[in-house]
Amino acid sequence: MSSSLRHFARPAAIVAGILGSIGVAPSGHAADQATIRIGADYDSLDPVRTVTSDGYQLVNVLYDRLVALDEKGAPVPALAESWSGDASRTVFKLRKGVTCSDGTPLTATATAAALTRLGAKETNAPMAYRTVGIAGYSATGDDDAGTVTITMSAPFSDLLIGLAMPWASIVCPSGLKDTEALGSTPSGTGPYTLDKAASVRGSHYVLKLRADHAWDASGATGKDPGRPTTINVRVINNNTTAANELQSGTIDVSLVTGRDINRLKAAKSLDFLDAKPFGMQFMMFQHRDGYPTADLLVRRAIATAINRDLANRAATAGNGMTATSYISPLVACYEPKTADLLPKPDAEAAKALLKQAGYVPGADGIFAKDGKKLRLRLIGQPGLQGSAPEYILEALRAIGVEVELRNITLQETASVMSGPDWEIGVFPFGPPMPSANTAVPFVSGKGSNHGNIENARFAAAQAAALASSPDSPERCARWSEAQLSLLENMDILPLFGGVNTFFSRKGVRFTIGGPFVMDIRSIRVGK
Known part of the structure; x- marks a missing residue:
């Protein structure tokens, strides 16, 4: 069974006593228990401090x-x-x-x-x-x-x-x-409390249901049938290990990424839900004076050379979404007309735009202007973008651009992209909040606006959107204008968004709490 919902949420059985003796929380197969997996330990359970998806999942169920x-x-x-x-x-x-x-x-x-x-x-x-x-x-x-x-x-x-x-x-x-x-x-x-005495930091956590909880937004109470009185949360870093434990039945719910997804989707003992993104990864261009990408024609040529569907396939193995804006259709005020402003991939049209910008191809096929070759330094993150950076590298080389690829990690994003040594980069935009305002620090103003974008129309539209009443048509009208303005000036190029897949054992139900998290409070066990 497959569906997509959003809120905004081992070897065969091992004796529980043995599990306890080696410091692992026992799997919850009793009617009133469930065992879930998180991929890494939480950073903090203080709501204002946590910035990780695993921290968010726990905070969401411990607090209201x-x-x-x-x-x-x-x-x-x-x-x-x-x-x-x-x-x-x-x-x-x-x-x-x-x-x-x-x-x-x-x-x-x-x-x-x-x-x-x-x-x-x-x-x-x-x-x-x-x-x-x-x-x-x-x-x-x-x-x-x-x-x-x-x-x-x-x-x-x-x-x-x-x-x-x-x-x-x-x-x-x-x-x-x-x-x-x-x-x-x-x-x-929140509906659950943390049993610290039964929990081991970095290994497993035990959550206990509050029977008196009767103020959930969904109308659920602590006395509802099928609601686990105990939820065991296990920290399992390796995706293949988690996939194996799902199939053997020693965990009940888990996010799984990578090569294990297809075999789990084929497993008759499992159900799954796809969590689609709020934000879409996009190409940043360096707009500083003296950089080739400060030229709108060059930016349009780059955009025309790239097939965004192929970039999505390279990034997500076909499991993601091709982007048309920096936010996905799941987010209020998403503007579908952004698709009309994105060029169809065409290598010859891309070359024509470079010629219009004053570049001419040399004997080696590389475009040059005033005796200087068109050279672009590309920043990519294969850990989040798969082989998409390599695809972009080859697509630009195919139109006569000299490209140097530098792969970095997520942790290096701010330090590398705030520096001068790049012209284009695939920016790993993945906000946990469904709002058109989430990209603003990265495409306007100072600070995290690494591409030094200056788009007065975007800034005015964003300010008007924030000043509008939350439920007024004016708010979305202004966010629509903001999204369109970025593409009319090709300030960014929307590329793709990853889809995360959560799996559960048959008979265990839950909903999605956002792009990266399950809604733990929604877990139910039994028919």
Whole structure:
């Protein structure tokens, strides 16, 4: 069975006693248990600190947030039962009866304190700007009215979407009293708690269901049939190991990537869900004066030489999506007309554009201008892009461009691409948040705008979109204009987006919590 859902979510059986003796959490095959795999240990369980998909998965189930996202990416009530306002000020009415894992009632003032910490300068939360922008804000609580008011210093229409993200989880008062401990000791209102005594850092974690949890955005409660009372979370770094354990039945749910996907999809004992991306990887061009890619005609020639479908196939073995914008169709305000601005791949047309830019082919077939060969330094990341960089290398060489490929790791992206030694690079854009605003730091302004793009129309449209009411047609109209402006000037070239596949044993059900995560709170066992 295959489907695609979004929220925004071994050898044959070994005796449990033996598993315990070697420090491995036993698989949960009892009716009230489930065992899932994460690919790496979490970085932090403090919501404002974690920046990894495995950290997000755990934070999502240990904490709750004011709002959640439905399957279409629209905000729906969670800890807040309703809200009203605009891009400048929003008032949230809190649900009654919500308690923290230590039994403390969650109040409006406590909720406001958690939200204040998110964006506080001293907190220095790496993802806070995605929720509350950069202009500043205030969060105040009224316990008598049961309301929390967020007032923005500048309009910010992404607030509601941002409040559904894991880093905007509401930390309870006991956690705010000792924020250093939050890295490994959660303090939230989520449906599961961490059993630290039964957990081993870096090996496995045991989550326990709260029977009193009755405020889930989905309407689920801690007493629902099929909901595991215990979820064992195992850290398994190797994909093939995880694939083998899925087939043997010692884990119930796992993300699997690479060469093992096809055999698992063929396995009759397993179901799977595809998690599609919010953001699409795109080619960055260096716009600095003196670089050949500062010339629009050269950028268009490069774009015309590349077959984006072939790039997608090379990157994802055909399991991904060919991009037309920097966001995917899953994201609100995606503009499908971007496809009309992308050139059809045509080597001869690409050569004609280079000639129009003043380049002429030499005896060796390499284009040159003013006696200087057209030489491009290409940055690629095979760990995230497969053989797509090599495909691009060959496609550009085929039209008479001298290309040098430098492969780097994800960790090297900022240091390499902020430097001067490149003309084109495949940028690994993969935001965890379904918003058109997520690419802004990389295509405008200073800082992470490595290609030094200056597009006044994009900047104006982005500002207008953020100032619009969250549910107004104006918001998407402006984001549409922003997306189109980048392609009209060929500031970037959208290429592809990877699809992550999660597998589960028959009889174990779950939903997707985003491009890289399962929604652990959605797991159900049995028919």
